[in-house]
Each structure stands twice: as C-alpha cells, then as structure tokens.
Amino acid sequence: MKTTVFILCGGKSSRMQSEKGLVLFQKKPFVEHIIQAILPITDQIKLITDSQEYDYLEYEKIPDLVLDKGPIGGIYTALTHSETEFNLILSCDIPLISTELLKELISKHTEEAGITVFASESKTHPLIGIYSKKILPILKTAIENDELKMMDLLAKVPHQIIKIEESENFPLTNINSADELNDLNINLS
Numbered sequence: 158m159k160t161t162v163f164i165l166c167g168g169k170s171s172r173m174q175s176e177k178g179l180v181l182f183q184k185k186p187f188v189e190h191i192i193q194a195i196l197p198i199t200d201q202i203k204l205i206t207d208s209q210e211y212d213y214l215e216y217e218k219i220p221d222l223v224l225d226k227g228p229i230g231g232i233y234t235a236l237t238h239s240e241t242e243f244n245l246i247l248s249c250d251i252p253l254i255s256t257e258l259l260k261e262l263i264s265k266h267t268e269e270a271g272i273t274v275f276a277s278e279s280k281t282h283p284l285i286g287i288y289s290k291k292i293l294p295i296l297k298t299a300i301e302n303d304e305l306k307m308m309d310l311l312a313k314v315p316h317q318i319i320k321i322e323e324s325e326n327f328p329l330t331n332i333n334s335a336d337e338l339n340d341l342n343i344n345l346s
C-alpha cells in the first residue's frame with residue numbers, strides 16, 4: 158500500500174509555549190523521534206507547517222491551506238496535497254511512537270475505511286491514523302461548518318478502530334505541556 162506520511166507541525170502550541178515539534182526529549186526534538194520511527198517504513202515524509210523553524214530538516218514543508226482550524230485543518234492540507242490514496246497522519250507531539258506500531262496501523266487499514274486509528278477503552282488516538290484521500294469532501298464540509306473536533310470527524314466517516322489494551326497506550330502518548338514532559342521524564346527515569 159503506497160503511503161505518504163504527513164507530520165502535523167502547526168497550531169498554537171499554547172500549552173507548551175514553544176514550537177511543540179521541536180521540544181527536546183532525550184536531547185532530540187520530538188519531530189526527529191517521529192521521523193526516526195517512520196524511516197524504516199518510508200522516506201516519503203512531509204511536514205504540514207507554516208513555521209520556518211523546521212527548515213533545517215530536509216523534508217518537504219507544506220503550508221496550511223486553512224488557518225486556525227486546529228489539526229483538522231492540517232489534515233485537510235495534507236490530503237489536498239497528497240498524491241497517494243492512503244496517508245499516515247501523525248501529530249508532532251508523540252516522541253515515543255514506534256516503527257512497529259506504525260507498521261501495524263498501515264497493515265490493518267482496509268480500503269473500505271476512510272480513517273483507521275488506534276483506540277483503547279479509555280482513549281482514541283485520532284492523530285496517529287491512516288487517512289484516505291476520499292474523505293476530503295467530508296473534511297471540507299466539516300471545516301466550512303466549523304465542526305473541528307477530531308472525534309466528530311471520526312463519527313462522520315466510515316472508520317476502523319485498531320483495539321489496544323490500556324497498557325499499550327503509553328507509546329502513543331502525546332505531550333502537550335512542559336508539565337507533561339516532566340511527568341514523562343520522571344516516568345522513564
């Protein structure tokens with residue numbers, strides 16, 4: 158299955174108060190941890206961002222087509238730009254993500270699903286997902302109507318959930334603030 162990978166590196170980072178994808182974890186920016194997990198699968202990696210702070214990375218940067226719409230706006234830009242039917246969309250704040258989990262997600266996606274994501278009983282992970290280009294019209298309408306919640310988008314699209322145990326959530330953890338990063342570092346020490 159030919160897949161393009163898009164990392165969402167936009168938004169306000171208001172809880173982190175600095176460019177989230179460039180926050181250091183184990184001496185390396187979040188975004189580089191994510192790229193490292195993707196590279197054994199593909200080097201077709203693109204960043205959705207308006208920030209020049211990512212210019213040092215060799216991958217293509219695509220500016221947002223719509224502003225202030227949150228992750229759903231970034232996904233809209235990614236799918237509009239994409240030349241492949243299947244697209245792995247990742248947020249920039251998941252430094253623990255592994256190649257194995259990404260491979261599992263890609264291998265379990267089926268053509269009938271517009272979106273495939275992981276979920277445990279307590280948590281769904283919509284920003285670690287396979288998104289089909291065919292959902293673009295639904296995305297566009299959602300943005301036009303300012304219906305920007307990812308869980309609302311999932312409800313509108315035929316989707317597939319890859320069930321995981323609660324204990325498997327850890328590598329999918331997203332880090333939104335300095336406090337959460339601190340907790341993660343304590344957890345791992």
Ligand SMILES: Nc1nc2c(ncn2[C@@H]2O[C@H](COP(=O)(O)OP(=O)(O)OP(=O)(O)O)[C@@H](O)[C@H]2O)c(=O)[nH]1
Binds near residue numbers: 168225247
């Ligand atoms: N390209 C793009 N990515 C976005 C946008 N808004 C959020 N994201 C990304 O979506 C993911 C989840 O973002 P959130 O944590 O919901 O929002 P945020 O703006 O980064 O952070 P907060 O201001 O703290 O809510 C992160 O990878 C963000 O970089 C956007 O407008 N464009």
